[in-house]
Amino acid sequence: MNARRRQTPDGLPSRVYVKHGSYYWFKPGTNRWVKLCRVSDGETAMLERLTAEKRKAESATGSGNIPALVDDYVDLHKRKHKEKAWPHYAEYVKSSFRDVDVDQVDPAYVVEFLTTNWDGKLHMQRVMRAFLSGFFAWCIIKRHMSVNPCREVKLKKPKARDVYIPDGHFIAIRNALAKEKSGRDVRSGEMMQCFVDLCYLTMQRSTDVRNLQWMHVDREAKVIHFQPSKTEDSTGEAVDWPITPEIDAVLERARTFGKVKGKHVIHSLSGKPYGATAVRSAWDRACERAGLGESVYTVKDIRAKALTDAERAGYTMEQLRVAAAHSDVKTTEIYLKSRLTPTSVVRMNMPKAG
Template sequence: MRGRRRKKPDGLPVRVYTKNGSYYWVRKGDGKWIPLGRVKDGEARMLERLAQEKRKVEAMHTKGNMPGFVAEYIEKHEGKYAESYRVEWKRRGEDVRAAFHAFDIEQVDTAAIMDFLEDNWANRAAMKRAMKAWLSPFFTWAVQRRHVTVNPCREVVVKKPRGRDVYIPHEHFLRIRAALASYTYEKTLPGGEVKVVVAKVPTGPEMQVFVDLCYLTCQRSTEIRQLRWSQIDERAGVIRFKPSKTEKSTGQAVDCPITPEIAEVLRRAQTLRGGVSAQIAQDDLVVVDSHGKAKTAAACREAWDGALVRAGLEKMDYVVKDIRAKALTDAEAAGYKMDALQVVGAHANLATTAKYIKQRKVPVSVVRLQLPAGEY
């Protein structure tokens, strides 16, 4: 998408814009919107990221052999990954290609990899680990192919991210859900009167279906993005989930009952496809983007972040994955036992389930002590 022509000066550098509470630079040539950080982090941080991105573009004029090896690796190995993860895996590979565009593979040492991780994800430990996890097998493959002699990732140390303890209160959840579908703005009428206008978000209804199913089924967002109508067994009254995350480990699966609440969400999804009487192929996805394809994780994050801004909650540390934690926490509060939550979560053990349960109230100590008796 191309950059917009400014209607009035805003003091930002050329081709830099704000969108959904973040700064973006529209890269010349391909018109890609490159994120430069959150507005709340300040312009100084944005300018640093802008300089980094411009240096990458300058480096593009000098091409090493690293991008070619990365492209070969992606082509040979993308088929090993589940469809639900393959797009994200390839995107990470393209990030590697762009970052090391000017490098020969022999030049990529431990320091270069650390710079790559720190420059792009300084405060995002989870993303650092994910990118290291992408690079490490790539360099193992490169060693096996005699392109390099050592794997530079062996000396890269990335801290384990802290466990999340975020719980989305009911009020905030409902505000975010409503903001997914609409937003308000002020319009000045010819007579000078200011009118508050409520506008609809085109992708809002689909995103509400997505969020509602994430919550009501207690499943990972990936499973809802990849949910197909063939998994909905109306005769048995269940939705059959086989989580992709456990597909190659425990193989844990779960049948989720179609409650009246879930049935209502599915009817909304059918309406968005053209009505309950519309012919929907069994292989069709339940939640789709504007092109009828599966929503990407990035698209869901962008829609969620935009709703946070419109709901006035952009300062809260809420992410899409927190919906599942909220669902399991709410189920526990409603009286469901841990073994029942383990089943719906498709977890191999109770310890994993327990990590999802967020303490919603600060416990009050019942311990009461007195000073020891005695003479002083």
């Protein structure tokens, strides 16, 4: 909604309007309303907040056209991205390129941006290169530039994560999810255990377990219908996972948890689904309580452990590919290769004197 030009003077500063009992500023170049304060707080409070917002906007905008273009790009595309953090990547770009016009950016600018902000953090460099590449591609369509500078930027591929959670550590973390060091119960501990159990027993991505809804639990067919969110727009691979007695027990625990029953299997006491940050924080705190440190293992390592344990139990790579909803067995092989330590069968004897 755009701000309309005033028909009659009302004594308010330019671009400041009263809506729903509050003062709002229509921020130039962004098509956004910024709430300043309640009308009941008075005009002095409004003017102070307006001054602070203008000062912040001026420091962030700079002399280049990139910040304004990034805002337009994010506004148009943020609904297409499932990752909640995606719009926030724009702030890094706006800050670093505030005095640069988009047609001035070359590969050297991009490399400097990535290495200055995320030196040694290869994954984040690739994430931000992808964001920039999408932005520059949009700028080309809008005729603001003619060449995407990210095409010439080559980044080192991050080393495949090779962490495996030993059984003892896994059980210790799982127990710590439900108990504080003092022995007191954690309020959401039982549901966090259900989350971890389903991640392991179904071998699915933590995101898909966290977002699993009861409508996908098919009691009649005795399966859970998983449509992996990561591949639904590409390979479209899906998998029906049988509801084993172990999984059924976990589902029943989840069903009885909390006062409000929502549509999600993994839910809070109020029936709402958990966000990625909530489950990650619960896992990290449990790792710390278990004496393992909060950065040794991640939630994503649960899936790797499950697949690795299944391979050691004798399941074939093709069976694991289907279980993991991978489109190519090579993906499954890569997934497991770094976590499987081969045992040598060579036996040596000490040499004897002739």
